[in-house]
Amino acid sequence: xxxxxxxSSGLFLGWSLGANDAANVFGTAIGSKMVKFRTAAIITGIFxxxxxxxxxxxxxxxxxxxxxxxxxxxxFIVALSAALTVLWMTQLNLPVSTSQAIVGAIIGWxxxxxxxxxxxxxxxxxxxxxxxxxxxxxxxxxxxxxxxxILKRVKIHLLMLDFYNRVGLIVVGAFGAYSLGANNIANxxxxxxxxxxxxxxxxxxxxxxxxxxxFILGGVAIAAGVFTYSxxxxxxxxxxxxxxxxxxxxxxxxxxxLVLFLFAxxxxxxxxxxxxxxAFPLVPVSSSQAVIGALIGIGLTRGARTxxxxxxxxxxxxxxxxxxIACIISFISLFIIQNVFDQxxxxxxxxxxxxxxxxxxxSEGIHFSAKDDFLNVEYxxxxxxxxxxxxxxxxxSDQEIKxxxxxxxxxxxxVDPGKIENEISSGWLTAGQIEALTIxxxxxxxxxxxxxxxxxxxxxxxxxxxxxxxxxxxxRDVESKIDYLxxxxxxxx
Amino acid sequence: MYSIFSAxxxxxxxxxxxxxxxxxxxxxxxxxxxxxxxxxxxxFNEKVHTITVLERKADDLRQNIxxxxxxxxxxxxxxxxxxxxxxxxxxxxxxxxSLIVGFVVEKPCIPExxxxxxxxxxxxxxxxxxxxxxxxxxxxxxxxxxxxxxxxVKFFENESDHIADKAKREIFEMDLDLAAKxxxxxxxxSIDTISDIAESIADHLAIAAMKRVV
Numbered sequence: 251x252x253x254x255x256x257x258s259s260g261l262f263l264g265w266s267l268g269a270n271d272a273a274n275v276f277g278t279a280i281g282s283k284m285v286k287f288r289t290a291a292i293i294t295g296i297f298x299x300x301x302x303x304x305x306x307x308x309x310x311x312x313x314x315x316x317x318x319x320x321x322x323x324x325x326f327i328v329a330l331s332a333a334l335t336v337l338w339m340t341q342l343n344l345p346v347s348t349s350q351a352i353v354g355a356i357i358g359w360x361x362x363x364x365x366x367x368x369x370x371x372x373x374x375x376x377x378x379x380x381x382x383x384x385x386x387x388x389x390x391x392x393x394x395x396x397x398x399x400i401l402k403r404v405k406i407h408l409l410m411l412d413f414y415n416r417v418g419l420i421v422v423g424a425f426g427a428y429s430l431g432a433n434n435i436a437n438x439x440x441x442x443x444x445x446x447x448x449x450x451x452x453x454x455x456x457x458x459x460x461x462x463x464x465f466i467l468g469g470v471a472i473a474a475g476v477f478t479y480s481x482x483x484x485x486x487x488x489x490x491x492x493x494x495x496x497x498x499x500x501x502x503x504x505x506x507x508l509v510l511f512l513f514a515x516x517x518x519x520x521x522x523x524x525x526x527x528x529a530f531p532l533v534p535v536s537s538s539q540a541v542i543g544a545l546i547g548i549g550l551t552r553g554a555r556t557x558x559x560x561x562x563x564x565x566x567x568x569x570x571x572x573x574x575i576a577c578i579i580s581f582i583s584l585f586i587i588q589n590v591f592d593q594x595x596x597x598x599x600x601x602x603x604x605x606x607x608x609x610x611x612x613s614e615g616i617h618f619s620a621k622d623d624f625l626n627v628e629y630x631x632x633x634x635x636x637x638x639x640x641x642x643x644x645x646x647s648d649q650e651i652k653x654x655x656x657x658x659x660x661x662x663x664x665v666d667p668g669k670i671e672n673e674i675s676s677g678w679l680t681a682g683q684i685e686a687l688t689i690x691x692x693x694x695x696x697x698x699x700x701x702x703x704x705x706x707x708x709x710x711x712x713x714x715x716x717x718x719x720x721x722x723x724x725x726r727d728v729e730s731k732i733d734y735l736x737x738x739x740x741x742x743x
Numbered sequence: 744m745y746s747i748f749s750a751x752x753x754x755x756x757x758x759x760x761x762x763x764x765x766x767x768x769x770x771x772x773x774x775x776x777x778x779x780x781x782x783x784x785x786x787f788n789e790k791v792h793t794i795t796v797l798e799r800k801a802d803d804l805r806q807n808i809x810x811x812x813x814x815x816x817x818x819x820x821x822x823x824x825x826x827x828x829x830x831x832x833x834x835x836x837x838x839x840x841s842l843i844v845g846f847v848v849e850k851p852c853i854p855e856x857x858x859x860x861x862x863x864x865x866x867x868x869x870x871x872x873x874x875x876x877x878x879x880x881x882x883x884x885x886x887x888x889x890x891x892x893x894x895x896v897k898f899f900e901n902e903s904d905h906i907a908d909k910a911k912r913e914i915f916e917m918d919l920d921l922a923a924k925x926x927x928x929x930x931x932x933s934i935d936t937i938s939d940i941a942e943s944i945a946d947h948l949a950i951a952a953m954k955r956v957v
Binding site for chain 2: 282283284286402405406407408409410412413495496
């Protein structure tokens with residue numbers, strides 16, 4: 251019951267995403283009266299759930315590296331803060347995106363729990379916000395030129411063009427809804443992935459992992475938002491921004507859906523990497539901003555004068571204001587729920603350089619003169635540990651400090667394969683991985699990396715491969731399994 | 744999906760047929776005038792019957808197309824333009840029919856010296872309608888080429904005005920009753936009106952085409 255209450259904020263965020271962002275997928279089609287609302291809502295609902303369930307994992311991994319919310323009540327507040335920010339900014343008629351709101355809210359949690367914000371992930375995410383509308387604009391421009399070239403040469407009757415356009419809008423709309431589900435589900439449910447106590451279940455369609463169940467639940471919330479509240483928003487999106495012909499409506503949806511898909515698809519990422527091409531980071535981006543980018547791209551085909559710089563300014567201001575507001579709301583709400591409602595919103599992770607950590611650092615060639623002063627001294631959180639390191643270990647580079655912090659986080663782990671019986675029986679782990687876990691049954695570790703190394707010693711299937719593009723998805727899979735196990739085996743005493 | 748596809752195909756054929764009827768109606772009118780001036784009453788009456796049947800057929804077809812467009816909510820962006828275009832094109836058929844019926848009812852006495860000019864006037868009406876029909880087909884099939892045909896409508900309308908002016912001048916220089924002069928003038932103006940209607944439709948079509956250019 252408590253789980254449902256805590257998940258409610260994520261479901262609320264999902265509902266508001268369905269009501270607002272999902273409108274971008276079919277908004278132009280509804281606005282130009284090419285597709286009926288009922289048809290649009292049914293297609294969006296189905297494909298958002300499919301996208302979330304099948305391809306939702308990629309972007310949530312990125313959000314997870316930004317800040318790993320480790321208590322259910324904390325995840326509740328993070329999602330609620332993002333939802334409130336979206337609601338408040340929508341009421342103020344300011345441009346808002348759930349992607350930006352959730353990032354701000356997670357950073358708020360990081361501040362409150364004195365966890366470190368991974369600047370690499372953050373910069374990757376922020377860069378994606380800037381590139382996604384630009385990319386959508388470029389796509390729209392190119393697709394528009396191709397369409398114009400073809401339509402000038404192929405003589406299609408107005409009515410047949412209308413027919414093909416309707417079919418195209420439905421197909422592309424379904425693709426857009428799928429991409430939206432895959433890309434934005436992490437906003438809605440990503441923070442709950444490490445903390446929600448869902449077990450794997452066997453269905454007629456195959457095995458569903460805990461995170462897939464969460465994503466499907468989030469997808470259902472998005473679909474509910476689409477059915478109950480998106481009609482009005484769709485009409486505004488379709489008619490309010492710029493006049494669109496049915497063909498340009500199709501191009502806008504196609505361009506923005508492609509962008510969402512590029513930033514969400516793990517299979518596409520593997521495909522690009524296997525062919526030596528640069529891959530896109532898997533990051534939740536804003537569908538509204540992708541649509542605005544696509545509209546500007548269409549406008550550019552008629553000359554640069556058509557660009558609405560005021561609109562661009564509003565979009566860019568959203569990149570800053572939304573995360574900042576969400577961060578503040580998140581921080582204040584966490585404070586209130588912890589101190590007024592007496593709920594644990596984060597699990598403290600202490601830091602200490604023990605003898606084993608010291609040896610590990612030495613084996614990795616990380617030395618600093620003040621290391622002995624740190625030996626077996628415990629720090630209450632990542633921030634105080636980092637501050638101490640910054641003062642004393644000035645010979646270390648930023649990367650080395652990051653590594654010291656990563657190795658020194660204390661996580662009392664006790665291996666208990668009984669806790670993951672479902673995962674084992676569902677085939678989520680390989681035979682070699684299961685065998686290694688069985689051997690380690692009952693062993694205890696103080697650090698995540700100790701557990702990880704011991705796993706690697708027992709089976710090659712727990713070892714990471716060399717860090718290069720070919721092995722990226724393999725390593726991500728192994729790392730996410732270890733993260734999952736580390737959370738499961740983390741002693742609650 | 745297939746049923747929508749075949750219904751759309753069916754509608755395309757209906758619109759093509761309707762445009763054919765517009766073109767035929769003016770051709771029948773031209774031929775009817777020729778027969779009237781040659782005094783071949785029986786054949787002329789057959790032509791009148793043909794145009795009357797054709798006008799009824801065009802009305803039914805137009806109503807059917809408009810209903811289908813509305814019921815299936817097709818071409819929402821261009822529906823009102825297509826509605827208007829079909830109505831306007833139907834006016835050409837209606838006008839041709841009422842004009843030929845006018846010859847039956849009023850039996851105007853047209854001096855022989857004016858026969859060639861009257862035939863030329865009808866031929867120009869056919870040409871302007873023909874250019875309009877081509878523009879209309881282009882609107883449906885290849886909107887970027889609409890303007891390639893539209894300027895011809897204008898050209899033939901000017902030509903028609905020019906011929907009508909000459910005919911009017913000639914009739915008023917003749918030694919006839921004023922009533923007879925005015926009667927013939929009425930028919931000259933009416934035939935010229937076909938080109939005027941075509942030009943007015945062409946103006947609307949130009950705007951509708953602009954809206955559709957991708």
